[in-house]
Amino acid sequence: xxxxxIALALAGILALVFTTACILISTEASFTAVHPQExxxxxxxxxxxxxxxxxxxxxxxxxxxxxxxxxxxxHGTNAVQNNNVCASCHAPSFCSDCHTDRxxxxxxxxxxxxxxxISPHRGDYITMHRIEGRLDPTACFKCHGRANNxxxxxxxx
Amino acid sequence: xxxxxxLFALLVSVTSWAQEVNVYSTTFxxxxxxxxxxxxRSVYTPLTQFLGIDATGLGKENLSLHLFGWGNFDLAxxxxxxxxxxxxxxxxYMRYRFDQANGELQAGRFAINHGIGYGQIDGASGRVxxxxxxxxxxxxxxxxxxxxxxxxxxxxxxxxxxIIFGTRFSYRLARxxxxxxxxxxxxxxxxxxxxxxxxxxNDHRRRLAGGDVYIVPIAGLMFTGRTVFDIADRDLNSYLRxxxxxxxxxxxxxxxxKFNSSFSAKLNYVQRNLQPYFIGSNFPSLFSAIExxxxxxxxxxxxxxNSESYEVTADYRHIYRNTFGDSDRFGAELRWIKSAMxxxxxxxxxxxxxxxxxxxxxxxxxxxxxxxxxxAWAMYDTEKYRAxxxxxxxxxxxxxxxxxxxxxxxxxxxxxVGLKPAENLLISADMTYAATSVAKNEVRCLLRLDYKFGFxxxxxx
Numbered sequence: 001x002x003x004x005x006i007a008l009a010l011a012g013i014l015a016l017v018f019t020t021a022c023i024l025i026s027t028e029a030s031f032t033a034v035h036p037q038e039x040x041x042x043x044x045x046x047x048x049x050x051x052x053x054x055x056x057x058x059x060x061x062x063x064x065x066x067x068x069x070x071x072x073x074x075h076g077t078n079a080v081q082n083n084n085v086c087a088s089c090h091a092p093s094f095c096s097d098c099h100t101d102r103x104x105x106x107x108x109x110x111x112x113x114x115x116x117x118i119s120p121h122r123g124d125y126i127t128m129h130r131i132e133g134r135l136d137p138t139a140c141f142k143c144h145g146r147a148n149n150x151x152x153x154x155x156x157x
Numbered sequence: 158x159x160x161x162x163x164l165f166a167l168l169v170s171v172t173s174w175a176q177e178v179n180v181y182s183t184t185f186x187x188x189x190x191x192x193x194x195x196x197x198r199s200v201y202t203p204l205t206q207f208l209g210i211d212a213t214g215l216g217k218e219n220l221s222l223h224l225f226g227w228g229n230f231d232l233a234x235x236x237x238x239x240x241x242x243x244x245x246x247x248x249x250y251m252r253y254r255f256d257q258a259n260g261e262l263q264a265g266r267f268a269i270n271h272g273i274g275y276g277q278i279d280g281a282s283g284r285v286x287x288x289x290x291x292x293x294x295x296x297x298x299x300x301x302x303x304x305x306x307x308x309x310x311x312x313x314x315x316x317x318x319x320i321i322f323g324t325r326f327s328y329r330l331a332r333x334x335x336x337x338x339x340x341x342x343x344x345x346x347x348x349x350x351x352x353x354x355x356x357x358x359n360d361h362r363r364r365l366a367g368g369d370v371y372i373v374p375i376a377g378l379m380f381t382g383r384t385v386f387d388i389a390d391r392d393l394n395s396y397l398r399x400x401x402x403x404x405x406x407x408x409x410x411x412x413x414x415k416f417n418s419s420f421s422a423k424l425n426y427v428q429r430n431l432q433p434y435f436i437g438s439n440f441p442s443l444f445s446a447i448e449x450x451x452x453x454x455x456x457x458x459x460x461x462x463n464s465e466s467y468e469v470t471a472d473y474r475h476i477y478r479n480t481f482g483d484s485d486r487f488g489a490e491l492r493w494i495k496s497a498m499x500x501x502x503x504x505x506x507x508x509x510x511x512x513x514x515x516x517x518x519x520x521x522x523x524x525x526x527x528x529x530x531x532x533a534w535a536m537y538d539t540e541k542y543r544a545x546x547x548x549x550x551x552x553x554x555x556x557x558x559x560x561x562x563x564x565x566x567x568x569x570x571x572x573x574v575g576l577k578p579a580e581n582l583l584i585s586a587d588m589t590y591a592a593t594s595v596a597k598n599e600v601r602c603l604l605r606l607d608y609k610f611g612f613x614x615x616x617x618x
Contacts, residue, residue, distance in 0.1 A: 002345050003320060010297055010322050017293065017324075018283075026258040026286040033254060042494060042501060047418070052376070059290075059331040063415070064379065069460055069470050069490070070413055070423045077381050080270050081327070081335055081371060084259050092267075093181055093209035093225040096247040099268060101277040101301050104205055104229050104237075104245070105185065112587050113573035113605065115534035115547035116492075116501045122532070123549040124567045124593040130560045131526050135484045135511065136476050137444070138429045138452050145438045147277060154238055156443040 031058050031084045039089060042116060043067035058085065072118055101147035168224055168249050169210065175222070176214025180610040183207040189601040202232040219254045223267075247277070258286040269296050272325035272339025273365045273385055274437070277301040280321070290329045297322035300343060300439075318344030318363070318439075334372035334380075341365050343437060363437030364389035365406065382410030387433035406433040419463060425456045453477040468492045483513035488530070502535040518559065525555035543575040543585065562594040569593075581609035 050062035065071070065078070065085060079086055079095070098107045098120065107119040120143070121129075133140050144152055172178050185205040192198045209225040228244035235241045250265030264281040271282070271294050280298010287293065300321050323341030343363035367385035374380070385407040406429065413423040431450040438444040456474035473487040488507030494500070511526040518524070529552045536545040548570045556565035568591070575585030587603040 006320065006345055014295060017295065024287040026288050028258060028286065030254065030256055030259045054331060059329050068421065068462060069468065070421060070458065074381065074411060077369065077371065080272055080369060081337065083270070091179070091209070091211050092223045092248060095268065096225045099275060100247040102245045104227050112547070112571050112589070112603065113543065113545055113575055113585050114536070115545050116503070116536055123551060123569045124591060127560060127567060127594040128551065131528070134481060134526065135478065135514065136452060136454070137431070138434060141435060141438070141444055145435065145440060145444050146274070149440045149443070150238065152440065152443055
């Protein structure tokens, strides 16, 4: 019963938000769906081709998306705020390789032939996770706290 | 498994209407033996198939279908807890993308990342830009449940809850930045997990609110971050037992500055209070929200890059955990790119110093976790073949560390060779040698078949 009430309330809120949004909707064109050129292997640097100016139909500049080590370590923020920019180059499966509720292979094994990629759990992670988990358990939680934890249950019950 | 197969087949059949279909397929065949003291000797030969389909222009140009899943079949001993033949659909959804206002609607199974938290849901979502720089997105559905063991064994299964919904509202100002406010609720009823070590059960409902920020006050200077609060109405007697605790789950803020096209620096501050941070876990037996623990980290890095040839990064991180103490991690990495030679290589060294970390192991009250980490790798990639070598070594100061099982030097070496008989086909073989604390000497073999169909020469993967 409570679930039904919440579902109805949610539907009402969504309808209200949708109606209001239709009136207030932006008239700007959407960001491009697909990057027009093929990108090579390795980390792309947008500013290798583009100048440091705002992207077409977007307020962010190309330089902010140069795939430096800093960018990759903080890619989650961009995925939240600018997933349409990510989607112009990356297919949805690019994210699902690592971010899924149920993974069959650790990312480092999936990409064992691509050492240039940052893939979690390279080396003896069975041993290392005992050390790293003690120093910073929140690092484990980001991927395994709510998802992708079926293998953890073998030992952690 | 039957319903999933039918659903998957139905969705695949929909792609016949598409104007453009891209298919990704990767097959892994592995073979390895495990001879762990105290356990039966096992031989594993798992065959794993990944399949992804992106079909665009389904009747209407802006309507698309996205599918990605995997199946695993054990040809010898069972390698997984949940069976010898198992599979999963990671995502499978229809999306309609509007030409105006970055509008988007999607329905099916997909990942949510609307501000707070990450999750895989069966449901629907939408987003749109509003006038004046505002934007709104919302989602609703049910968290994807994965029953991987017998229910009696998986006693925290019920923490994957009945309904999930949330929203993000943001304001964006050109050349200045963006502010976002988010809310997520998972579950409609109180869920209790009774931990044997706790005085009373804890309420694990997940209701979070928070904000994210992105500010570029001047060119090259970026301030990003987010704050998350646990806002569920809980029994305070069982929750906030420490006067210094708060509902604050997380602060994570970074300040980065690009001095010029080659040189940049970044500072990061993270604060996480484990009780409110872990409270929404569907795995409370590991991520115990009962702990009144606190985590802080301060880190910084400087990077010098010449995008044509190399990048060097030096980094330092100080971690504080009030129950275990302080630790430091510092080191440097080099990436070397020779495009003309189709070569990419890299090397890195890090030192983890844990002199301030306390041990609570009753079997061995005092030992060090300090260690060195060394990694070196190289890859040569041409139109016809690819070859790579990757090695990683961990050398521990204290071989008496019981986690190491007497093995103070851990290493892994991976050699991979691949052939590309066609533009979208890669056949590769890996050989891995590992010296670990579990298996003193282990050799693994892996065959990989990568196939891409229908790719247009645009974007990346």
